[in-house]
Structure formats: structure tokens, C-alpha cells
Amino acid sequence: MTFQSAYITRMRPQDILMPVPAGLACKPGGFHIDPVRPVERAVITHGHSDHARPGHGAVLATQETLDMMRLRYGDNFAGSTQAIAYGEEVRLGDVTVKFYPAGHVLGSAQIAVTCKDTRIVASGDYKDAADPTCAPFEVVPCDVFITEATFGLPVFRHGDAADEVKKLLASVALFPERAHLVGAYSLGKAQRVIALLREAGYDAPIYLHGAMEKITHYYQSRGVALGELRPVKGMKKADLAGTITLAPPSATSDIWTRRFPDPVTAFASGWMRVRARARQRGVELPLVISDHADWDGLTATIAATGANEVWVTHGQEDALVHWCQMLGLAARPLDLVGYGDEDEGEAAPADEAEA
């Protein structure tokens, strides 16, 4: 009766993981992945604030993700914590979970949930492009692949980030009397831009907005080489000519920018691929550098996992679901709410705030 036993051991994927208002719930394992509301037990993919929130009972995540949560939310961000390494497997209830690198930011992980013979991979946010500041993405074969779709349209193809940094350096050379302000998300993107600048041979000090300092120093403490970094606070306006400063995107159109001599406003983001988006934000120098897989990355990854079912979370779900269906894969949007770019969903910053 092989048919019978296969029926017993193969669970329906939706019995293992299902979307509920608090996030992705794993009933047989008794936990939620990246819950957006406080839950008893949370398994967290990475440290961005839309995925890693405070107030859970127990948190399972990589050491880096736990450290980042602690930096952001203080020591009491969760009842208890457990660190897990890439490649490590733990049993939770009736399932096992195993973490794999997601290549998104330092410490980011895909979470493989296996119940009986069925393996679902919740990839969180991921990118398959090279990044000197985090472990490279690994393809994890699975039955169901849960993918983000932030850049899930074929117009999003991100190219080599090194070329974008060259663009920035060419601008610095052309306008030596102006300051260059690079808007970049403070966790991950900023450090990647700095590391890319260093790879491109830029060895002058790089300046940081106050909101960047803690997390960037944490990266350095984890052995990510970023060269000489200085706080921009307290610098004389004239001394900032010809320099590069990293700041959260919202700060680049803020009163804060008045301390810079005739600043060139750059923004490092996958969104910069589309002109209207860049113009809307008043960006003068768009740098197409993304933390997320682009269209080619998403489609190649889905194919490589061998999954015959794909669940699409936040982003441009429609196009990616359509693409999967063209290939004969079962695909559906998960309609999870509460995820997006971490600084994107942020309410407009307090304008008068000094940072």
C-alpha cells in the first residue's frame, strides 16, 4: 500500500504553514515566521524592522539578527532568544527548521520547514547577487517555495552594483566642491555601498548620518571591513566638500541636508531603475543597488529550487504568479500585510529632528 503511506506522510503544505493576520503560522511547529504582531514563538528571517519586531515570547534567529534586534529595541526585545547558525537544524513540535543564507543582509536567512516528507522554504527577503557584507544566497531544493516579489516585474533588472558605485565616484570627481549624500537603508544597504566604495578603491573617510552609526559599527564588529568612517555631526560645512555621506533615505530631503555644501542627492535602491520613482523623490543621482533579487533573480531562483508550488508574498505578486503559471507551477499570492521596504513604510520623519 505505498499509495496509502504516501498519503499519510505527505501533508498538504497549507497544513504546515498558513497565512494568518499575525504572519505565517506553523501550527504543527507552534510558531510564526516573521510575525507582525506579538506571538508566543517567533522564527525570524532577518533584522529589518518589518520582519523583526519586538515583543515576542521566544525568538529563534541567527546571532546577527538577534544582535540587531537588541541594538534596535533594547535588551528586553523578547522573552527569550535562541541563536541558530546557517546549516543548523532544530526540532519545533512536529516539524524541523533549518536556516540557510538568504544573501539579503548580514545574518539574513531562509527558513526551511520540514514536516514528514514535505519541505517548505520561507525565503524572507533574498538576493542572489554578490554582496561583500553578507553570506551568499544558497538555493534550497524544496516542494513549496515562498518568495518575496519586491521587484517582481520584468522591468527590474539590477545590473552590477559596482557600475553604480563607479557612477557615484565619477560624480564626486566631476563636482569636487559639492557634497554627495547617498540615501541608503541603514541596515544592510548602507554597509554594502560603503564596502563597494572600498572595493572600487575609494579610501577617503566616509561620513555617516547619526542614525547609521550603531548598526554600521556592528557590521564592523562582525568583521566586515568598511575602512575609516566618521560621524558627519559636528563637521564644518566647507569641510564636507568632495566627501560622501551615507544617510537614511528620508534624511536626504530633510532640513538636515542644509549642513552640506550644494549636496548632490543620490539614492541607492532597486527602485531607482524606474525614472518616475527617482524623480518623485527628488533624487539627482539614482544608484540602482538592491537588497532584493531582481526579476531574473526571482525567476532563476524559483526554477532552481525545483519547487512545484510557489507562494508569493509582498511586492508585485501578480506578475510573478502569472510567470509561474505560464511554466505550469501552482502559484498563488499569500496576501500577507505589513511587509515592505523597511524605511519605505516609515511615516515621514520628524522634520526638525537632529540626527
Next chain:
Amino acid sequence: MNRFAELLDRLAYEPGRNNKLRLLTAYFRDVQDPDRGYALAALTGALSFKHAKPGLIRDLITDRADPVLFGLSYDYVGDLSETVALMWPKRDLPGHNNPPPPTLTDVVTTLRTLGKTELPKQLARWLDELDETGRWALLKLVTGAMRIGISARLAKTAAANLGDKDPHDIELMWPGLTPPYRDLFAWLEGRSEKPVNSDPVPFRPVMLAHAIEDADFANLDAADFIAEWKWDGIRVQAVAGRDERGHPQARLYSRTGEDITKSFPDLLPSLHLPGAIDGELLVLRDGRVQTFNVLQQRLNRKVVSPKLMKDFPIHLRAYDLLGDDDNDLRELPFAERRARLEAFVRKLNDPRIDLSPTIAFDDWTALTAARADPASAGAGEDADAVEGVMLKRRDAPYLPGRPKGQWWKWKRDPHIIDAVLMYAQRGHGKRSSFYSDYTFGVWTKGEAGDQLVPVGKAYFGFTDEELLQIDRFVRRNTVEKFGPVRHVVHEPDQGLVLEVAFEGLQRSPRHKSGVAMRFPRISRLRWDKPPREADRLETLERMLRA
């Protein structure tokens, strides 16, 4: 092509004029002939090939991409060329046999001779070879829709900067030059002599006036000046001559030297005497000068239809003569040029060209009176189209640019209203951290009593210090935010009154208030005035009727 694309890409985002110039000059310095010449031609609008239609671009992509994915992408991006540039399938040819991407020169020279049927295939080949930005620039170039905020004048100025030359010199020789402008660049780089303009109908850089201030009159003697009305039209230079075979040629230039002949074919037959007239382009109906609003409806039209020419009859009001047959008159004093002009216009004897009359005045008091009431000082029924007076020194030669003390403009006082600040938006570039674009309104009767209705937008007129003050006011008095727009408090007793100056008013069905202002700017901040005392819409409506 990729280097040119990079330039366009950067220019499209750069708001500052000086920075645009630097980007352009750097390009002209770094890039070799003939590519840079074709770039200059593209930026000055000197290239014209049969443009590819959007339909063709759409066909190209639907042959290569899933229609649903294309539809979703186009919805998201909103621009056809950009969508196609971004989602064009990557060619997956392994190895090193891929042809190099085309240069700008390849593209321009190929397009010149390419037949219509071969265009789709050639375009597809180039799109295969270029990167995203290159594809975007190529599609913008071939569809003739560059729209990156670069005027021909700016591009020429950037070229002039390459050799520390005066852009006027380039304007002068421009009509005689052809792409890729090797002779021009050779001269700019000091490798050869200045190219000579063999054009029989060249543009001459125009002479401009300074705005006069009250204090200036004390140092000026009325007897040294000739006064004319300042007409509210567009400044043009009408040049007629004969080419080397003796055929008559005529051309109409804008004040920046742009050739605008094609827009005014109805004026050409009137330019039948060799010479160069400096004057104002106006619309005349039954001998009466129409306001700028009327003239505006003839401007920027792609097609100049017979109906348009009939409904908006064009006219040239002459006020200076720069060339008379082969003689360059620019060194002569203005009084002498004026006499030559009068004779020239008489000889032309054409109903479409007349003389801008001079205003008789003995002293500044008399001129002040004339300016205050042009109708009774000689302008008669044309007074509505007068926007002030011009003062020209009798002995002034015709000098390019804005030389000191030679010509003065003395505009009529602007209209002034007190309006209430309603919404504020961030500016661009240097002003991106300031709320510097203001929507203001005046009171009108609404369903629930008096309410403010927006009547215009202004983003200049204030000093840097005032900008700081308004910015602070906006930040502290925001009621609501809609994306980049802040709703600023505007209640009868709470809010900021702005004194707004403007040049004219016209009816506009597109505005809720039914009126649109010409050239509005903030002239004063009325911190002292409560919003309830600001002006009412009725005041503006009366101005419309007047």
C-alpha cells in the same frame, strides 16, 4: 551610444543649470569626434530623421515578451520607451563574438539612409546590443521625444565653455555649421581658425535691457533717450538675404537664436528686402494689437494650419535695424539706426510690418504719465498690449548681451493682490529641503459661508531669508500631509497672507477659480494681516472685465 546615454540619464535628473553645463562640457571634452558633434546636434534639435512611431516600439516588445507581463510593467513604469528599454530581453549569446554596442555616430548615420521597412529590424539589433540606459536613450532619440530639460542655447553654451569662448560667437556661426561640427570643435580646442558663417541670413546676438529702478533716474538725462512702448509679444529677429545663387532667403529667429521660421510661414512673404529687423511678434486683428494670451495660442504648435494663420494673423512691429542689405548697422548710434529703420519700413511698404512708435516726452514726469496711461499717450486702443516703456540711449550702438546703461525697460506696475497660503510643496535641487512652492487662494462665497479657492502657484519672488521664514511657518502649521504636499492652516484668523504680484489674468476653465495668473510671484509677506482681510475672487473677476 552608451556614453551619450549616460549623459542624457544624468542630465534628466540634474536640476541645476550650472551643473548641467558642467556635465555637458565634460562630455564634449571626453568624447571624440564625430560622436560629440552628433550629441550636440541631438541636443540642439539639429537632427531630424523620420521618427519611429510608438506603435512600432510596441510591436517590437510584444513580439518578444509576454503581453500580460508587458501590460503590468507598462502600467507600473508609465512610459513606453522606458518600459521597453527596461524589459527588453537580454541576449544570451555566450562568448565574445557579440558585436560592440553601436556608437551615436553609427545610429545617426544609419538612420539617415535607412528605409522604413528596415527600421524595426535595425532597432531590434541595436536594442540587443545596448544596456538599459542605452536602450532608453536610443528610443528617446528615434522617437524624437528627448524632454530632458536642455535648451539648444544651453548645449551651445556648454560647447563654448570647452574653449572659453563666448556662446554668442557660436550663435553667430551656428547657421553655417552642420553636424558633426568638426570645424567648431577644432576651433574650440584651439586647433584651427574660427569657422566662418557663410549663411546669407545669420542670427545676430540680441541686445537686452536692464530693469530701471527709481534711483536710476536721478543720474539720467531725459534728452539722451528715445522712448518706445514695451510690447507684450515675443522678441524676434527677422532676417532676409540672398544665397550664393541669388535666391531670396528669409529666416525668423527667437531672441536666443532659435530658428522659428517654420512656425510663422505667413510672415515670410513680407520679408522681401535684404536686411535684419529687431522687433516684436504680435497678433493683430483689425489693426489692433491683441494681448499676449491671444498670441500664446499661436505658439508651440506642431502644425500651423491655414485656420490658425487666419484666426491669429501675425505681425512684426519693428524697433531696430541691424543690417540693411549688405551693411552692418550695429556700430551706428541708435538714433541713426532708427532713421534707417523708418526708411526701411517705408520701403518695405507691407501691412504685416510696421514701426514701433516713439513716445514724445520732455522730461521724466511726462514719461511717467505716459507709462501710467499709455492709451492717452499715443498707444490708443493698443494700450492693453503695452507692458511698459523702453528707454534707449540715442548714441547706443547695438551690443550683444545686456550692456550697462544703454537700454532700460520700465515695466508697468504689476497687479497686486493679497492671497492666503493654502498648500506648500518641497522644491527641487538646492531647495529640496525647503517648502518653496506655494499654492495660494482668495475668498469666495461657498455653500457654508466664505471659503478660500486656490488661484495660483508661486515659487519665487521672496528673499532667501523670507524663504526660511515661510519654510518654518509651513512646518509649524501643517494640518495634513498628502505625499509631498502640505496642507497649511488657512482659517480666517490663522494663516499666512502673501502679497502676490502678477502681470495679467486670463479666464481658465482648468482652474477651480476660473482664472489663471500670468507670472505670479510673492512680492511681500504680510505677517501683519489676518487671512480674513485677504482679497476676494470678485476682485480678480473685476480685473478680467476691465
